[in-house]
Amino acid sequence: MKAVAGDLVLYNGRAVLPDRVVEDARIIIRDGRIEDVSGGPGRPVLSGRALDACGGFVLPGFIDLHSDAIEREIEPRPRAIFPAELAYRELEKKAAGHGITTMFHSFSFADAELGLRSTETAAEIIRTITNHTKQSQLIRNRIHLRYEIAGVRAVPAIRRLIEEDRVDLLSFMDHTPGQGQFKTVESYRNYLQKTYHLGLENIEEILSAKKLPEGLRDENLLVLSALAARRGLPLASHDDDSPEQVRRYYQLGVRICEFPVIVEAALAAGNMGMHVCVGAPNVLRGGSQSNNVRAIDVIRSGAADILCSDYYPAAILHAVFQVAAELGDLPAAVNMATLNPARAAGLEGELGSLEAGKAADLVVVQDCGGLPAVVAVVVGGRPVYRVEYGRQERREKERPGRCGQGFWAECAGGGGK
Numbered sequence: 001m002k003a004v005a006g007d008l009v010l011y012n013g014r015a016v017l018p019d020r021v022v023e024d025a026r027i028i029i030r031d032g033r034i035e036d037v038s039g040g041p042g043r044p045v046l047s048g049r050a051l052d053a054c055g056g057f058v059l060p061g062f063i064d065l066h067s068d069a070i071e072r073e074i075e076p077r078p079r080a081i082f083p084a085e086l087a088y089r090e091l092e093k094k095a096a097g098h099g100i101t102t103m104f105h106s107f108s109f110a111d112a113e114l115g116l117r118s119t120e121t122a123a124e125i126i127r128t129i130t131n132h133t134k135q136s137q138l139i140r141n142r143i144h145l146r147y148e149i150a151g152v153r154a155v156p157a158i159r160r161l162i163e164e165d166r167v168d169l170l171s172f173m174d175h176t177p178g179q180g181q182f183k184t185v186e187s188y189r190n191y192l193q194k195t196y197h198l199g200l201e202n203i204e205e206i207l208s209a210k211k212l213p214e215g216l217r218d219e220n221l222l223v224l225s226a227l228a229a230r231r232g233l234p235l236a237s238h239d240d241d242s243p244e245q246v247r248r249y250y251q252l253g254v255r256i257c258e259f260p261v262i263v264e265a266a267l268a269a270g271n272m273g274m275h276v277c278v279g280a281p282n283v284l285r286g287g288s289q290s291n292n293v294r295a296i297d298v299i300r301s302g303a304a305d306i307l308c309s310d311y312y313p314a315a316i317l318h319a320v321f322q323v324a325a326e327l328g329d330l331p332a333a334v335n336m337a338t339l340n341p342a343r344a345a346g347l348e349g350e351l352g353s354l355e356a357g358k359a360a361d362l363v364v365v366q367d368c369g370g371l372p373a374v375v376a377v378v379v380g381g382r383p384v385y386r387v388e389y390g391r392q393e394r395r396e397k398e399r400p401g402r403c404g405q406g407f408w409a410e411c412a413g414g415g416g417k
Contacts, residue, residue, distance in 0.1 A: 007035075008381060010362065013053030015039075016060075016334045018353050025058060029360040032381035037354050051376060051383070053364050059334055060353050061101025061361030061379065062316050063341040065169065065236075065277060066144060066258060066308040069095075070105045074125065084128040092138040096385040098313045099374040101361040102140040102351060104169055105129065109158055110148030119154040123161060130166045138384050140351075140361075142168035146238065147224060149174050149217050155224065162227055169345060170228050171258060172221060172249065173238035225252040234345050236277070239292075243268035250274065256306075256344050261292035263301055270303035275344040277306040280315035280337075283322055299323060306344060307336045317365070321372045 008029040015025035015037055022039040029035065073087035088105075095103050107122045126143055133141045145167045147158055161167050228235050236256035237249040246257060246268045257269035258277045266276050282288050282295035298304040307323070309316045316337050324333035342352025350359050364376040368389055377385035 007048045008051065008360075008378065008383070009048065010051045010053060010058060010364075010378075013056055013058035013364065015058045015354050016331055017355075018335055018339055019331055021057075021330060025053075027058065027354065027360075027362065029378070029381045032360055034354060034356055034358055034360050036356055051364070051378075053376075054366065056364050056366035056375065057330075057372075058354065059099065059320075059363045059365060060338040060351070061139075061363050061377070062099045062320075062337045063102040063345070063347070063352060064095070064100045064309045064313070064316060064337075065104045065256070065306065065341045065345060066106050066171075066279075066310060067095075067100075067103050067313060068106050068311045069309065069313050070107070070125075070129075072311070084125045085132050088129050088132060088141070089138075092141070093385075095313055096139055096377050096379070097374055097387070098309075099317050099363040099365065099377065100139065100309070100313060101363070101377065101379050102142065102347070103313075104142045104144035104345075106144040106146055108146045108148060108173070109154040110151050119151070119157050123157045126161060126166055127164075139379055142345075144169040144171065144236075146171045146173050147220075149221060152220070155220050158224060159227060162231055162233065165231075167233060169236060169256075170224065170233050171236035171238050171256070172224075172252075172254070221252055225254075229253055232346070240265040240269070246272070246274070258308075259292075259310075260298065260303075261288075261290075263293055263298055263303070266293070266298045266303035267301060270305075275306050275340065276304045277308050277341075277344075278304045279310035280307045280319035281310050281312045283307070283319040284315050296323075296326065299326070305336060305340045308341070317372055317374060 010027040010029070011025070013025045013027075015022040015027060017037070022037065024039050024041045025037060026040070027034060027037050069091055070087060073082070073091045074084055075081050107126055109119050109122055126145070129141065130143065143166060145158060145161065147154060147170065149172055162170070225235060234256060235252065235254040236258050237246070237254045238258045239261055240246045240249070240257055241261045243264055246260070246265050249257075250272050254274070256275045256277060257266065259279060260266040260269065260276065269276050276298065278295035278298050283299075286296070287294050295304065307316060307319050320333050320337050323336065324330040327333055339348065339352040342348040342350075351361060352358070354362070360378055360381040362378040363374055365372050366375050367373075373389065374385070375387055375389070376383070
């Protein structure tokens with residue numbers, strides 16, 4: 001086999017396809033797209049750039065539908081605010097290192113909230129980021145706008161952002177105390193106090209503002225869901241705590257159920273053909289930080305089909321391999337972070353799997369000290385990330401070709417056999 005000059009050829013990897021693993025895989029990339037995926041031993045004849053996967057797994061790039069990481073990148077400590085454009089650029093590099101090639105940055109719109117989750121601040125940050133992505137980007141950056149359904153003032157701002165084509169995914173969340181994530185008023189008070197360091201008077205003002213008449217809530221949901229349908233935006237719900245709540249959202253056009261707080265809600269969503277998204281941090285930690293359902297139990301039930309990073313981007317990679325061990329099925333686990341979220345977001349024709357014709361978003365993963373490690377990333381055919389782990393000479397002799405050593409084969413001039 002001979003690669004055309006100027007192509008990028010990835011070889012000597014274990015390519016994870018939607019239904020199987022191809023050993024000794026060769027992936028030819030041309031004009032930013034996958035041209036061919038095949039298997040067979042031996043180093044190919046090269047006439048362009050080549051990437052030796054050194055026996056590691058080659059996965060499609062992760063598609064993270066829900067990441068709050070941008071909030072912590074902008075405000076790493078309370079009231080320590082950094083410019084949105086700086087935070088966005090730095091987070092891109094971190095995301096690539098975690099194997100995330102498409103990230104849906106999650107922004108909350110809630111009238112009563114403070115800081116980055118206030119309507120005006122969140123809208124300004126979204127405009128800043130979307131303006132910068134038009135100039136250049138390392139990975140594929142998208143916007144996930146989360147609407148707190150108790151908000152009234154936020155609706156006009158959300159409509160403007162959608163009409164300006166700055167939103168890629170819209171979700172409905174209800175953080176009214178007494179249901180969903182916050183089962184008691186006290187748990188919500190504790191959240192506000194820890195997150196925003198508020199006094200009792202400020203907390204009571206926020207609680208009062210969340211007491212919105214139910215009829216007005218329904219009207220806002222109808223308006224926004226109709227607008228999303230016209231614009232072709234996928235809709236998600238958040239923290240569903242009953243099958244009844246899942247059905248109400250389904251009737252509005254919601255097809256993604258995020259972080260259901262009980263297994264019964266997840267099963268109801270799955271039975272209606274909805275995608276069910278659980279948090280990778282929940283998988284790794286073995287439970288919910290809010291004492292809700294364990295993500296692994298939702299996965300075991302067969303309801304969950306999507307993993308997202310939630311608040312910790314590094315979690316996706318490790319959760320994928322933990323789920324793979326649980327299920328005994330690596331392709332199925334990888335699909336939870338690649339093909340399934342692509343389908344949920346309407347991107348499956350372009351992203352989410354190692355198939356001819358799709359964009360060449362690839363991640364090379366190797367075993368480093370018993371943990372999976374991303375050692376090379378390609379986005380749209382562009383190499384955007386590479387690391388080489390150092391180790392002692394003795395370990396090199398025992399485990400040659402591991403942890404990123406010797407990846408790029410004659411990149412500059414091509415050639416080599």
